[in-house]
Amino acid sequence: MKPLNRLNFSAGPGALPESVLLLAQQSIVEVPGVGLSILGISHRSDWFASVVAELENNIRELLGLSGNYRVLFLQGGATQQFSMVPMTLLRGKTTPADYLHTGYWSGRAIAEAGREGPVRIVWSGEADGFRQLPGDGEPVFSPDAPYLHYVSNETVEGLQFHHVPGRDDVPRVCDMSSDFLSQPCAANRHSLIYAHAQKNIGPAGVTVVVVRDELLQDAPTNLPGFLDYRNHIQSHSNYNTPPVFAIYVVLLISRWLLNEIGGLARMAEINRSKAELLYRLLDNSNDFYRGRIETRDRSLMNVTFDMASPESEKRFLAEAERAGFTGLAGHRSTGGIRASLYNGLTLAAVEQLAGFMEDFQRRYPCA
Amino acid sequence: MKPLNRLNFSAGPGALPESVLLLAQQSIVEVPGVGLSILGISHRSDWFASVVAELENNIRELLGLSGNYRVLFLQGGATQQFSMVPMTLLRGKTTPADYLHTGYWSGRAIAEAGREGPVRIVWSGEADGFRQLPGDGEPVFSPDAPYLHYVSNETVEGLQFHHVPGRDDVPRVCDMSSDFLSQPCAANRHSLIYAHAQKNIGPAGVTVVVVRDELLQDAPTNLPGFLDYRNHIQSHSNYNTPPVFAIYVVLLISRWLLNEIGGLARMAEINRSKAELLYRLLDNSNDFYRGRIETRDRSLMNVTFDMASPESEKRFLAEAERAGFTGLAGHRSTGGIRASLYNGLTLAAVEQLAGFMEDFQRRYPCA
Numbered sequence: 001m002k003p004l005n006r007l008n009f010s011a012g013p014g015a016l017p018e019s020v021l022l023l024a025q026q027s028i029v030e031v032p033g034v035g036l037s038i039l040g041i042s043h044r045s046d047w048f049a050s051v052v053a054e055l056e057n058n059i060r061e062l063l064g065l066s067g068n069y070r071v072l073f074l075q076g077g078a079t080q081q082f083s084m085v086p087m088t089l090l091r092g093k094t095t096p097a098d099y100l101h102t103g104y105w106s107g108r109a110i111a112e113a114g115r116e117g118p119v120r121i122v123w124s125g126e127a128d129g130f131r132q133l134p135g136d137g138e139p140v141f142s143p144d145a146p147y148l149h150y151v152s153n154e155t156v157e158g159l160q161f162h163h164v165p166g167r168d169d170v171p172r173v174c175d176m177s178s179d180f181l182s183q184p185c186a187a188n189r190h191s192l193i194y195a196h197a198q199k200n201i202g203p204a205g206v207t208v209v210v211v212r213d214e215l216l217q218d219a220p221t222n223l224p225g226f227l228d229y230r231n232h233i234q235s236h237s238n239y240n241t242p243p244v245f246a247i248y249v250v251l252l253i254s255r256w257l258l259n260e261i262g263g264l265a266r267m268a269e270i271n272r273s274k275a276e277l278l279y280r281l282l283d284n285s286n287d288f289y290r291g292r293i294e295t296r297d298r299s300l301m302n303v304t305f306d307m308a309s310p311e312s313e314k315r316f317l318a319e320a321e322r323a324g325f326t327g328l329a330g331h332r333s334t335g336g337i338r339a340s341l342y343n344g345l346t347l348a349a350v351e352q353l354a355g356f357m358e359d360f361q362r363r364y365p366c367a
Numbered sequence: 368m369k370p371l372n373r374l375n376f377s378a379g380p381g382a383l384p385e386s387v388l389l390l391a392q393q394s395i396v397e398v399p400g401v402g403l404s405i406l407g408i409s410h411r412s413d414w415f416a417s418v419v420a421e422l423e424n425n426i427r428e429l430l431g432l433s434g435n436y437r438v439l440f441l442q443g444g445a446t447q448q449f450s451m452v453p454m455t456l457l458r459g460k461t462t463p464a465d466y467l468h469t470g471y472w473s474g475r476a477i478a479e480a481g482r483e484g485p486v487r488i489v490w491s492g493e494a495d496g497f498r499q500l501p502g503d504g505e506p507v508f509s510p511d512a513p514y515l516h517y518v519s520n521e522t523v524e525g526l527q528f529h530h531v532p533g534r535d536d537v538p539r540v541c542d543m544s545s546d547f548l549s550q551p552c553a554a555n556r557h558s559l560i561y562a563h564a565q566k567n568i569g570p571a572g573v574t575v576v577v578v579r580d581e582l583l584q585d586a587p588t589n590l591p592g593f594l595d596y597r598n599h600i601q602s603h604s605n606y607n608t609p610p611v612f613a614i615y616v617v618l619l620i621s622r623w624l625l626n627e628i629g630g631l632a633r634m635a636e637i638n639r640s641k642a643e644l645l646y647r648l649l650d651n652s653n654d655f656y657r658g659r660i661e662t663r664d665r666s667l668m669n670v671t672f673d674m675a676s677p678e679s680e681k682r683f684l685a686e687a688e689r690a691g692f693t694g695l696a697g698h699r700s701t702g703g704i705r706a707s708l709y710n711g712l713t714l715a716a717v718e719q720l721a722g723f724m725e726d727f728q729r730r731y732p733c734a
Contacts, residue, residue, distance in 0.1 A: 011409075016407055024406070035373040039570040040382045040570075040711070080443075112592060115589060196608065203407075204410065206572075225478075244380060246612075326403065
């Protein structure tokens, strides 16, 4: 396969590995051994049941999950989980759930939770412009909260937890949408993890949920069927027609992580190398590239920085686009520059970007 | 491209046209003119905005929609709509909505609506085993119902409305999941139409909603964000990350309908020819193949029939599978045989199946 024309630094949907794209492409016309397009295969077929079973096992293996967890493949993205979590765990409760407000996406989760029940914001980085996270042990978490919700990687700001916040006696619920399967993640210390696919593990249209059985014991029984986790558990993610193709691509990614990369510890090493390359460049640029985030809390997934002026950033983005680097504009709510370095993006691509950035600084030293 | 190994008579996800599969396949590695895999293209890109805009226009053109309708592309399938419709139109109401209970899927819709508000079953075919539909003008619809809900084609049973039920002064809500864009459909006589893609118009993972503006005027304002139609309208189906690839395939189907087929009237002719071929065969088989449905209400999409015994059906399905005809088993709730003839299945494929069926009857005349 010829290399893609452009290197994809988009914050999501993000780049996927080329070997996975080739297999996905083949399946569109005919899944090997099945004789049908994947777009026309029944979700009730034995073949699709085997896809779901293998993917669930691969995720169990990658995360080292205990036997009391279920792995689900749902629709609706993290946005649907912002509501499903409090519908399941907060409706009718009088004790508030603890939420950490660390950036744009945790803010969205808090807004939806507030519709369903009482919420306490344990800590907020808003006044500070979301440039850092709470330190390990810093906020005082409530011992009787129904759960603690946090976002492990804030995609917009470029913040990432490098410790597990909260108390071990309160269920932890984590939105891992933008760093799931990018590194080992202490999954067994969480009660529920959710992650849409379109960053590290697949295309838009499917969301992985990892949930501990006990968490659902007292869930309400009058929820709409598709919003009740137990229906999806009982039907092995086949309660209603699932997004067959998107789930298949996540399976291909899980095989790639296990067999080509060699597991999450190795994936984390690669991801760390990519991020360190760019952060070193920012730190050595004499404030030409200005990293936004407190060193301790920098994300390995989304490297955010500003330049001296909006004009400099505009020129940088335009020249980068012409040079074949795409998706580098910051989120519409923050502006600036953001380089997203998901699993599928190679170290070689980041080295090329670093080369471009050094060259740009040489050419426009006063930008 | 070589022809597929097997002909796909599955009730869904169903067969898609080969020319569409080829274009979809190409996009997995690189969308022409974009230089990126469709699986890694940002949903906030200009390119994707143009996909949504063109698809919306194509659906407007195919259906002849008036300007006061919105066209949305959502996740969650018809199952999500079973809940979104009554959440939006029935919560807090005391006057029941009218529902027609014509088969398996309308039954599922009724169960979910009952969680949200009062429901009146205007007519039910359950006692009769769902072998026919109400006649034109037969049930007495309520003039003050918030809406009437019906399913235009019952996929499991093989029943299809060939008239538009209900009153013009009560909003009609129709689940067209299994016959949307298979024929012209009097869209402007409906207030809300929904259809998941995986029958006639694309892969699993996206749902089309066509909704008249006025219907949403009094909708509740406290719904979870992703369940509020107005959020999806305001954001042009980009409220949260949409299923980019599935939407692109629906665009390819809409182009195929407009440019290769030549519109819905022509598509309906082809679909009618396919269904008539099989129904004629059933009617001339001396009860060897026993059609399930009252002639007047037979579906052009799902041809259902029984044979003399479960053993005959088992032999038929096994020999059909060996001969390359797949997906012919009836729904798990009914058994029997079901041949689904969605847009993507060619007349030639149906002729081959008819030939196989005649041959099977000759070889096993007493089956």
